[in-house]
Amino acid sequence: MNYKVPLKDIKFVAERVLDMPTHYTKFTKGQNTDPETLEAIFQEAAKFCENEIAPLNKVGDEEGCKFDNGEVTTPTGFKAAYDSFVENGWPGLTGPVEYEGQGMPESVGLVMMEMMIATNHSWSMYPGLSSGAIKTVYTHASKDLKDRFMPPMVAGKWTGTMCLTEPHCGSDLGLLKTFAEDADGDGVYNITGSKIFISSGEHDMADNIIHIVLARLPGAPEGIKGISLFLVPKFNVNDDGSLGDRNAVTCGSIEEKMGIHGNSTCVMNFDGAKGYLISEPHKGMRAMFTFINESRLGVAMHGQAHSEVSFQKALAYAKDRVQFRTKPRKDESKPADPIIGHPDVRRMLLTQKAFAEGGRMLNMFCGQLVDIEQSPDFSEAEHERAETLLAVLTPIAKGFLSESSLEATNYGIQVLGGHGFVKEWGMEQEVRDARISQLYEGTTGIQGLDLLGRKILGSRGKVLKPLVKEVEAFIKENRRNKFAKQLKPFMGTWESLTRSIGMSAMRNTDEVNAAAVDYLMMAGYVTVAYFWAKAAVAAEQAISEGAAEPEFYKAKIATADFYFQRIMPRVLAHEAAIKNGMDSMMALDEEHFVFV
Structure with missing residues (x-):
């Protein structure tokens, strides 16, 4: 029961549901991404994932990462697979051409990322975090910093992390305490604090690790508005790009987790570590x-x-x-x-x-x-x-x-x-x-x-309008199709429920908190229903054109029918729960939440 990359389905979605070939003709990065090129890229990516990292999935789960005095060793075979990944140029697939990347569209990289996650979630997180770090540096750092750090990051020789969470704060980042001081006035800051749950924070797979760190500058405002963003390397980098001495950032421990054992989840300690400001002061969250x-x-x-x-x-x-x-x-x-x-x-x-x-x-x-x-x-x-x-x-x-x-x-x-x-x-x-x-x-x-x-209530519903218009245009264009017909009332439910919550929130803003998860799940079911309706229409068109392997397309139509008949009624349960409000959630006083 080995996983196989579903290349046929990826092609169906790209070509028949989303018309990606036409999409790619509209912008410079996409114009070299013809269907034949894409097929070759995805076939080679599938081979790499199925043959090189899939066999390591169970190994990573059973061995996990090993921690010894600040050093982390990844499971057997992880580093060798990563070296192969780098040698074959995969890290630079969507990287900027000016930093020796291949400049492919982001949509291409996201498809490959699905393949890597499916074959080995733990392993995929090392290059996955690096991708986000690269885009953050490229978008916000100065040219000098980009010229110094981007080439080895794009090449995959250096990896990256995201350092947000601290022991006393999770999603409420306004409470973070890590601070930065410009000790000598040259723009190099000393970063001090502790971060937890840092995926890929320390490992043996790359020569350097670039940490993207949230911290406060002296005199910063309280809360989210007082956070700045810094680049902090594991090894300091000389002006010529060569590696210098070890920076004052260390791994204090790794977490023993329920899953993804092959990825190192680290406590990272910054003890006056050298870092570089890559956001405007106090605008790090943006x-x-x-x-x-x-x-x-x-x-x-x-x-x-x-x-x-x-x-x-x-x-x-x-x-x-x-x-x-x-x-x-x-x-x-x-x-x-x-x-x-x-x-x-x-x-x-x-x-x-x-x-x-x-x-x-x-x-x-x-x-x-x-x-x-x-x-x-x-x-x-x-x-x-x-x-x-x-x-x-x-x-x-x-x-x-x-x-x-x-x-x-x-x-x-x-x-x-x-x-x-x-x-x-x-x-x-x-x-x-x-x-x-x-x-x-x-x-x-x-x-x-x-x-x-x-987003939705904060914009008075404005942010939802483009999606509603897109779905309504599809329904109108396919008004005789049974799936479009079935989709229409659920879109009405979504819109009316949004207005209803807005009215409730005017009386008590906590109603938003009470409704949020039910609302998200309702929105998810309806959104995926839209794509299943599109898939069914595309499959029907393919059959009418006499496309090869009609059973593949018939399976799409049958699955769409199942989704509407057996999954979509869940929307009605979420609607009812939301309309029942928050009273039952709050009726039990805090002191009555006790064990007996």
Whole structure:
């Protein structure tokens, strides 16, 4: 039951659902990305992932990382695979050409990232964090700093981290205490403080690690408005780019975690470490969101990738495992039939398939929007539309796909029964590794508050309009299609529920907090329904054109039908919960929350 990169489905989404070939003709970075080139890139990426890092997934889970006096050793084979990754030029796939990157569109890199996560989540985080660090430095640092740090980062010789969380504060970063002092007035700062939960914070895979660190300058305002952003290298870097002495940043320990054992999750101590300001003073959070938003889309891929892997493994098992009789019987000569014939097993497999493939469409659409957002070749109106759509879709993708992945991976265990609970089959690892995606880059509650409170209600609904217009245009264009017809009332529910929450919030702002997760899940179900409706229309068109392998397209239509018939009724439950308000949540006094 080995995972295979679903290249056929990736191609279907790219070419028939999102029309990526036309998209790539519209901007400079995309014009060398013809379908043949993309197919070659993805085939080679699939070979690397399946042959070099997939075999290390179980090794990483069983060995974990080793900590010894500040030094971290990654599991057997991790470094060798990373060296191969670098030698073959993969780190620079989307890197800036001026720093020796290949300049491919971000959407291409995101597809490869899905492959890496699916084959080895723990390993993928080392280059994954580096990608966000590269974009943050490239977007916000001075040219001198970029010229000094970017080339080895783009080449993969140096990796990167995101250093936000501190022991006393998680998502409430306004409480952070790490501080920076410009000791000699030359623009080099001394950074002091402690950060926790730092993924890839210390390891043996690269020559240097570039930490992107939030800290306060002297006299900074309290809260979020007093945070600045710094670049702090593990080894100091000389003016000529060569490595100097060890900086005063050390790993105090690594966490023993539920999952992703192959990735080092570190406590990082900064003891007057040399760092460089890469944001305007006191505007570090604004700059850090370059990293945070990329990471949130990465976490959305974590969830979707685990759903895909669990589905593939469960499907293979269900076709092979025989238990009881099905109607009709498959083989009268055998005492039992494959369990895939049982309706309840089909329910679980189709739910996995719907979340995995629906999530892929959502993530690849977000990748398309990132291309537009970051390219100067698009108009101001196109940039604004892409930015607004991403503002809404990023928390939906991160929150919904991480939540649905836990359901999907748990179904993977359920399909295998007792074998799913046994480590040798690898299904329970999918659950353990997927679980972190609901916490990374803000919990599901934080994503719900970001979506509903900060963005939609904060803009008086304005930020939601581009998505509503897009979906309504699709419904109008396909008004005779049954899936478009079924989608329409759910869009109405979304809009009316938003107005209802807005009215409730005017009476009590805590109603937003109470509704946030239900709202996010409702939005997720409807958004993925939109993509399943698009997929069904595209599949119907392919069949009418006489496309090869019509069964592939028929499966798309059948899965879309399952999604609307069996998954979408969940929207009504979320709607009812939201309309019931927060009173039942708050009726029990704090002192009555006791053990008896």
